[in-house]
Amino acid sequence: MELAQPTATQLNDYRTGMQRNAAAFIERHQQEHLHDDSLFDRAVNHLVDVWDVPVFMADRLVHLAMTERLPKGRRWIGIDMASGPDFCVFHDRRANKIVQVPSSNRLHSFLQDLANPAPR
Known part of the structure; x- marks a missing residue:
């Protein structure tokens, strides 16, 4: 039995979908956290526990989702x-x-x- 390798499009769709899940989680729970660090950790745990995303990928997806929340063109x-x-x-x-x-x-x-x- 051969395992089918996912195509680049399928991988991109998976990552995009999981990043959207992370963004939705962050949006729902951002008021519960005083610091982004605890929200980041909680969002990573959510992706790993609920969506079975590998930890290495969950960190990156949550980082991307949190980065998208920042206003564009504004200096930190x-x-x-x-x-x-x-x-x-x-x-x-x-x-x-x-x-x-x-x-x-x-x-x-x-x-x-x-x-x-x-x-x-």
């Missing part, structure tokens, strides 16, 4: 250089945290380049 971290060369402020928009960081001249110029990228 903002850098405020207006506080001067001695300090800069990092603003993590996902966690809504602001951290003041002392910066050296080298770090300051790197952060300026990062905040104001040169046109390509």
Whole structure:
């Protein structure tokens, strides 16, 4: 008896379907979790336990599903250089945290380049 190998289309459909299941689970349960880490773990367990997805694939599918939830074109971290060369402020928009960081001249110029990228 020979096992039939799934085609690339069938594998893609399976992955897409399981990613949709992960996204639906995340949507239903996102209000129950304060941090994305616990929601991530719970979604992986859901795919493994309910849908029999292999663990290595469940991690990746949940990661992709969570990434799709993020607004497109929005930076996760903002850098405020207006506080001067001695300090800069990092603003993590996902966690809504602001951290003041002392910066050296080298770090300051790197952060300026990062905040104001040169046109390509």
